[in-house]
Amino acid sequence: MGNESSNINKLKIKGKRYLDRGYFDKASDIFEQILKIEPENLFALDKIGVISARRGVLDEAEYYFNKVLSIDHRYKTALNNLGNVYLERGEYEHAKSCYSRAIEIDENYAQVYHNLAIAYKKEGDIYNYLKNLKKSVRLAKRQTLGKVIRWFRG
Numbered sequence: 001m002g003n004e005s006s007n008i009n010k011l012k013i014k015g016k017r018y019l020d021r022g023y024f025d026k027a028s029d030i031f032e033q034i035l036k037i038e039p040e041n042l043f044a045l046d047k048i049g050v051i052s053a054r055r056g057v058l059d060e061a062e063y064y065f066n067k068v069l070s071i072d073h074r075y076k077t078a079l080n081n082l083g084n085v086y087l088e089r090g091e092y093e094h095a096k097s098c099y100s101r102a103i104e105i106d107e108n109y110a111q112v113y114h115n116l117a118i119a120y121k122k123e124g125d126i127y128n129y130l131k132n133l134k135k136s137v138r139l140a141k142r143q144t145l146g147k148v149i150r151w152f153r154g
Helices: 002-020 024-037 040-054 058-071 078-087 093-103 111-122 125-152
Strands: none
Touching: 002 024, 002 040, 002 093, 024 040, 024 058, 040 078, 058 093, 078 093, 078 111, 111 125
């Protein structure tokens, strides 16, 4: 089991690199390899959803994010990503609901506050837009500072 877990972790890193660089076909192949080993791997399912969303195939992306959430309803990244699908469709109430659920799970999740801010801005609610944007920036700065401190501490 340890070797299989190590292989999956290596594949996750490789797949994420391809995804971050925009090599969607290569990334998708890697995440599919992970799913052959571990069919309910939340990370791989979520990333396939991200690839679908970036390709503009929102129904497919929604399917994968919901699949993740059917396995673990507290998987905050899938909630955030599902919110992004709804945001892209203009379904702001659904988007805000997903983002709020992600915040309930992790109140320090900077990216979700940023996305929530965008939903409010699209609705024309400038007060809540600014409130959530400021919270996102504060959290992101704090997280970046924490990474720098940990790096110096070695």
